Amino acid sequence: xxxxxxxxxxxxxxxxxxxxxxxxxxxxxxxxxxxxxxxxxxxxxxxxxxxxxxxxxxxxxxxxxxxxxxxxxxxxxxxxxxxxxxxxxxxxxxxxxxxxxxxxxxxxxxxxxxxxxxxxxxxxxxxxxxxxxxxxxxxxxxxxxxxxxxxxxxxxxxxxxxxxxxxxxxxxxxxxxxxxxxxxxxxxxxxxxxxxxxxxxxxxxxxxxxxxxxxxxxxxxxxxxxxxxxxxxxxxxxxxxxxxxxxxxxxxxxxxxxxxxxxxxxxxxxxxxx
Amino acid sequence: xxxxxxxxxxxxxxxxxxxxxxxxxxxxxxxxxxxxxxxxxxxxxxxxxxxxxxxxxxxxxxxxxxxxxxxxxxxxxxxxxxxxxxxxxxxxxxxxxxxxxxxxxxxxxxxxxxxxxxxxxxxxxxxxxxxxxxxxxxxxxxxxxxxxxxxxxxxxxxxxxxxxxxxxxxxxxxxxxxxxxxxxxxxxxxxxxxxxxxxxxxxxxxxxxxxxxxxxxxxxxxxxxxxxxxxxxxxxxxxxxxxxxxxxxxxxxxxxxxxxxx
Numbered sequence: 001x002x003x004x005x006x007x008x009x010x011x012x013x014x015x016x017x018x019x020x021x022x023x024x025x026x027x028x029x030x031x032x033x034x035x036x037x038x039x040x041x042x043x044x045x046x047x048x049x050x051x052x053x054x055x056x057x058x059x060x061x062x063x064x065x066x067x068x069x070x071x072x073x074x075x076x077x078x079x080x081x082x083x084x085x086x087x088x089x090x091x092x093x094x095x096x097x098x099x100x101x102x103x104x105x106x107x108x109x110x111x112x113x114x115x116x117x118x119x120x121x122x123x124x125x126x127x128x129x130x131x132x133x134x135x136x137x138x139x140x141x142x143x144x145x146x147x148x149x150x151x152x153x154x155x156x157x158x159x160x161x162x163x164x165x166x167x168x169x170x171x172x173x174x175x176x177x178x179x180x181x182x183x184x185x186x187x188x189x190x191x192x193x194x195x196x197x198x199x200x201x202x203x204x205x206x207x208x209x210x211x212x213x214x215x216x217x218x219x220x221x222x223x224x225x226x227x228x229x230x231x232x233x234x235x236x237x238x239x240x241x242x243x244x245x246x247x248x249x250x251x252x253x254x255x256x257x258x259x260x261x262x263x264x265x266x267x268x269x270x271x272x273x274x
Numbered sequence: 275x276x277x278x279x280x281x282x283x284x285x286x287x288x289x290x291x292x293x294x295x296x297x298x299x300x301x302x303x304x305x306x307x308x309x310x311x312x313x314x315x316x317x318x319x320x321x322x323x324x325x326x327x328x329x330x331x332x333x334x335x336x337x338x339x340x341x342x343x344x345x346x347x348x349x350x351x352x353x354x355x356x357x358x359x360x361x362x363x364x365x366x367x368x369x370x371x372x373x374x375x376x377x378x379x380x381x382x383x384x385x386x387x388x389x390x391x392x393x394x395x396x397x398x399x400x401x402x403x404x405x406x407x408x409x410x411x412x413x414x415x416x417x418x419x420x421x422x423x424x425x426x427x428x429x430x431x432x433x434x435x436x437x438x439x440x441x442x443x444x445x446x447x448x449x450x451x452x453x454x455x456x457x458x459x460x461x462x463x464x465x466x467x468x469x470x471x472x473x474x475x476x477x478x479x480x481x482x483x484x485x486x487x488x489x490x491x492x493x494x495x496x497x498x499x500x501x502x503x504x505x506x507x508x509x510x511x512x513x514x515x516x517x518x519x520x521x522x523x524x525x526x527x528x529x530x531x532x533x534x535x536x
Contacts, residue, residue: 172470174432175425192428192468 002026006167006181006200010042010072020056024063031067036236037198037217039068041180046075054084061090164201173197173211182218193233199223208254212236221261226271230257235266242266277385280392280512281314281410281439285426287397289418290447293483294505295394296324298414300492301509303355307389310349312381313363314406315396316371322362326490327352335380336364336371345383354495359388369401374408381409390512399433407434412512413442414474419449419460424468431471443474445508450479462519475508476519477501 001016002023015023031038045060057074064071073091076082085092166184175194179185184201195211197203200218202225209227214236216223221238231254235242240261256271282295295311303309313321316336322328330350333343352358361384364371372380377393384391395406407413413434417427427444434442446462453459462476480501486493493502494509507517 174435175428177432190470194425194429 002030004030004182006165006183007044010044011038011180011182012044012046014046015048015050017050020050020052021059024059027060028063028067031063031069034218035067036214037180037182037200040178042070042072044073044075045071047078047081048075049077050081051078052076052081052084054088057081057084057088057090061088166201172207191227191232202226215259223260225259226256228256229254230259230268235259235268237261237266240264240266275389277388278390278411279381279385279409280390280412280414281395281406282392282414282416283395283403283406283430283434284397284416284423285399285430286417286423289416289423290445290477291397291416292320292324292394293487294414294416294445294447294477294508295321295392296492297494297502297505298509298512299390299392300325300352300355300358301494301506302390302392302512303352303358304494304506305509305513306356307513308357308387309355309390309392310359310361310384310388312361312391312393314377314393314402316363316402317365317368318396319363319365321394322350322360323490324487325352325360325492327360327362328490331362334362334364336367339372339376339380345380357388369396369405372405373401374405377405378409399430403430403433404437407437407439410439413439414445415442415471416445416447417465417469418447419454419462419465421460424460424465428469431469442471444469444471445475445477446473447477448479449476473519474511475504477504477508 001018003014005012005014013027043064061071071090073093074081074085075093076085082092164183166186167179167181168186168188169179170188172189173179173187173191173195175192178196178198179187180198182200184203185197185199186204186206187197188206190207191197191205191209191211191213193210196213197205197211198214198217200223201215201220202223203213203215205225205227207227208229209225209232211232212234213225213232215225216238217236219238221240223237225232225235225237231244233244235244237259238261242259242265257268258271259266259268261267280298282291282298284291292315299309299311311321311325312335313319315321322331327350333348335348337343338345338348348361350360350362352360381391381393391409393406393410396402415427415430415434417423431440431442434440444465446465449462450459454461462473466473478500480493480499482493482497482499483501486496493499494505504520507520510517
């Protein structure tokens with residue numbers, strides 16, 4: 001089975017043990033069902049121990065190209081696969097099973113990865129977090145978010161609340177910068193006009209939100225967008241779109257607001273302490 | 275002292291990069307520093323015109339990179355200051371003529387002879403910008419008090435941070451106090467709210483700039499006009515002097531105020 005995780009430098013696509021072609025079909029259906037989420041993104045493939053031919057690898061690359069996705073690197077353990085990757089000139093690393101996570105569950109930067117193009121410039125000061133919502137961030141889509149597994153079952157037994165993965169960014173997002181994550185995105189700082197946030201789950205901005213935002217980008221219509229000062233240039237939740245509020249003046253002083261889907265339309269409501 | 279490479283950039287064109295480079299470089303030289311100005315805008319060179327040195331170009335930076343001359347032959351000495359040089363660029367080539375590695379080596383070669391190496395970057399965020407960014411120790415981003423140039427400055431500051439050349443410092447150029455007061459123009463606070471970048475200078479709109487550029491005489495070289503004073507302050511801040519930013523005054527005579535600004 002193909003699962004997708006968010007990393008500091010882009011997305012990590014994990015492959016299972018099944019037949020390569022059927023896994024590629026599975027990946028293709030994910031790419032097709034959420035084109036807005038993937039287009040323009042960068043991915044790393046982790047093929048674990050699979051032994052792949054040059055044709056297998058070319059097919060994967062062509063599939064990603066067709067959907068406007070850049071292949072950043074392929075993590076492989078099989079020596080033949082690694083050899084073919086080098087021959088094809090594809091960036092590779094001999095991956096461990098979970099090469100991009102250290103013990104704390106934080107993503108570690110891929111230091112030997114290729115330099116990112118400017119519009120997805122690596123943003124420092126990010127870390128993965130886990131929210132305590134019962135709703136899986138991926139919503140209807142079966143995109144695996146995070147390693148919610150055995151540890152979670154154990155924690156549930158002792159009364160802890162179930163969560164899903166997110167990305168915490170502690171900085172200002174500037175024009176032209178894109179943050180893309182299959183889980184939730186939390187920004188501690190302002191989101192400037194001209195920047196873009198794309199999340200599979202919810203988006204929370206502890207600051208001014210002036211960029212364009214897409215929550216529930218993998219199809220979750222229950223996703224929400226909250227900000228202390230809510231003035232995005234464009235709002236999307238799942239497939240619904242709403243331009244910034246025409247004619248409405250910015251409230252002075254600004255108050256926290258939240259966008260969510262009600263009756264198939266994006267509503268913006270003031271946040272009230274209950 | 276350790277040589278410092280300062281890249282002056284903006285994203286948007288026409289905000290005053292070349293004027294800033296010429297005047298800050300000249301002001302530093304007038305403070306007794308050894309300064310070389312490098313025109314980074316290959317194919318659209320202007321710095322030689324603004325400096326009034328156009329007629330003295332024999333060789334340029336591309337000639338040096340491609341081995342047709344020695345570096346000393348391409349440098350033009352500006353006799354109006356003790357140690358001020360211009361390294362012009364080629365007008366007949368394009369940005370691909372010099373890459374980031376070559377620009378870095380070029381600057382490294384100049385470091386032993388100069389206190390300040392000032393690079394006038396081209397507009398845009400393409401190869402020419404990255405070439406000029408590569409050797410930088412310090413980046414000055416020029417913006418005008420209007421929304422589109424601030425948006426582009428934001429983009430460029432993000433790229434400077436991503437290239438680990440930050441934090442950038444900001445020059446707000448062509449501000450008119452009266453128009454800020456009438457809320458026709460962004461204030462320094464409005465700009466800081468978006469960019470949260472340290473301001474190293476605020477240069478008022480000054481009609482003398484146009485003439486000085488056309489005549490090839492940087493405004494700091496002759497005169498006490500408002501813009502000249504602002505550039506001199508920027509130069510002194512670059513050398514490490516602590517000069518507080520001047521509060522903006524509604525400049526101009528009573529007549530000017532009566533008849534308003536353009």
